[in-house]
Amino acid sequence: MLKRCDVIVVGAGPAGSTAARYAAEEGTAVLLIDKRKEIGVPVCCGEFNPTPAVLAEALPNAPGIDELFPVDPGVVQRAIRGFVVTSPKGREYEFDLDGCTVNRDAFDRHLADAAVRAGAVLSSDTKFLGREGRRVATSLGEVEADVVVAADGPLSSVCRSAGMEHSAVLAPAATCRVDGEFGDRLRLFFGNRIAPGGYAWVFPKRGCANVGLGVQRPAPPVPVLLKSFLSQRGFAAGDIQAGFVPVSGPIPETVRGNVLAVGDAAGHVVASNGGGIATAMICGRIAGLAVADHLLRGEPLRAYEREWRSAMGRELLAAARTKRIADRILGSDLLLERMMGLLGSRGIRNVIVFGGRLRRPCRA
Numbered sequence: 001m002l003k004r005c006d007v008i009v010v011g012a013g014p015a016g017s018t019a020a021r022y023a024a025e026e027g028t029a030v031l032l033i034d035k036r037k038e039i040g041v042p043v044c045c046g047e048f049n050p051t052p053a054v055l056a057e058a059l060p061n062a063p064g065i066d067e068l069f070p071v072d073p074g075v076v077q078r079a080i081r082g083f084v085v086t087s088p089k090g091r092e093y094e095f096d097l098d099g100c101t102v103n104r105d106a107f108d109r110h111l112a113d114a115a116v117r118a119g120a121v122l123s124s125d126t127k128f129l130g131r132e133g134r135r136v137a138t139s140l141g142e143v144e145a146d147v148v149v150a151a152d153g154p155l156s157s158v159c160r161s162a163g164m165e166h167s168a169v170l171a172p173a174a175t176c177r178v179d180g181e182f183g184d185r186l187r188l189f190f191g192n193r194i195a196p197g198g199y200a201w202v203f204p205k206r207g208c209a210n211v212g213l214g215v216q217r218p219a220p221p222v223p224v225l226l227k228s229f230l231s232q233r234g235f236a237a238g239d240i241q242a243g244f245v246p247v248s249g250p251i252p253e254t255v256r257g258n259v260l261a262v263g264d265a266a267g268h269v270v271a272s273n274g275g276g277i278a279t280a281m282i283c284g285r286i287a288g289l290a291v292a293d294h295l296l297r298g299e300p301l302r303a304y305e306r307e308w309r310s311a312m313g314r315e316l317l318a319a320a321r322t323k324r325i326a327d328r329i330l331g332s333d334l335l336l337e338r339m340m341g342l343l344g345s346r347g348i349r350n351v352i353v354f355g356g357r358l359r360r361p362c363r364a
């Protein structure tokens with residue numbers, strides 16, 4: 001492993017691999033480390049990505065969407081045409097929305113490979129242990145780096161080492177694979193008996209589905225809730241993976257000293273639906289370019305904060321605000337049933353996909 005580099009990126013998920021790729025493409029010496037032995041494994045994700053057109057509608061000021069997407073055809077599992085959302089009493093609301101499900105392990109590997117092709121050095125099975133200024137301690141020894149990118153997910157220890165906050169609200173979520181044919185619509189199931197304060201999902205893949213749920217209150221634990229949802233629907237339980245989704249919006253400060261945070265570590269998630277793959281990649285690109293501008297052209301690292309906020313700060317804050325309002329309603333099945341009836345399919349689409357932000361009527 002390198003002992004000296006311009007930038008060390010901690011975490012080879014969508015945020016870190018994208019940041020590493022762009023910083024390396026610009027000509028900086030990048031070391032990308034991940035504690036996982038195998039990049040992307042185990043998978044803990046719903047594995048859904050919207051199309052570039054949907055992303056551009058949701059994040060109209062975000063740069064690089066056409067460059068970063070569409071997803072590589074080799075990792076696509078199934079084209080998705082829309083959603084069916086089921087209320088606590090079983091009423092169904094349908095709307096169109098284009099996207100695809102992927103194999104998330106292959107997806108992450110593909111992004112890490114792109115970083116390596118751009119010139120980054122990838123070191124898996126390498127854990128970040130701590131840092132002091134430019135000296136970074138890892139499980140494979142010490143590395144000296146001018147800039148440290150915190151792309152190590154929602155519980156970021158790199159952010160902690162710099163005295164930066166991580167997301168204030170982390171929603172527990174669990175997922176597994178179920179075999180079978182499930183059509184081409186994502187299904188969401190609401191109701192406190194299924195997923196208190198959250199929802200369960202069935203996302204079709206090729207010959208199987210990604211089935212999971214996310215909640216607000218972690219009692220009982222999410223794997224227990226997921227097993228109960230699986231048995232209600234007659235699905236055999238696969239290997240369950242659990243994690244957290246940051247749902248309180250971006251952290252207040254994403255640059256401190258020579259450390260910058262990106263992706264889940266920075267709260268770059270659309271809180272109203274828990275989606276964070278695309279936002280992690282868009283902000284990862286901005287981070288990689290900002291790091292290169294800093295190292296090669298003397299621009300302040302703080303420009304990163306300004307750039308990602310102008311790309312999607314407004315939308316991420318709006319989605320977090322909508323999520324806080326929704327949390328009050330999600331606690332009561334009665335209120336939720338009424339609210340879903342009032343909103344109808346178009347309103348539900350707007351709240352879930354666009355954080356309740358779209359003013360004009362949308363395609364339903």
Ligand SMILES: Cc1cc2nc3c(=O)[nH]c(=O)nc-3n(C[C@H](O)[C@H](O)[C@H](O)COP(=O)(O)OP(=O)(O)OC[C@H]3O[C@@H](n4cnc5c(N)ncnc54)[C@H](O)[C@@H]3O)c2cc1C
Pocket residue numbers: 010011012013014015016033034035036040044045046047048049126127128129151152153154157173174175212242243244245262263264265269274275276277278280
């Ligand atoms: C159950 C679940 C379902 C989800 N479903 C979807 C979905 O369908 N669509 C969507 O868009 N988003 C979804 N999300 C959110 C999405 O997975 C994240 O927003 C996205 O992975 C963020 O990417 P990231 O690169 O910031 O972090 P991560 O993908 O979490 O990557 C962080 C990386 O850092 C590494 N790491 C952590 N600590 C260290 C350390 N100390 N040293 C070295 N490496 C370290 C980890 O091993 C990991 O590889 C879901 C999340 C969960 C939990």
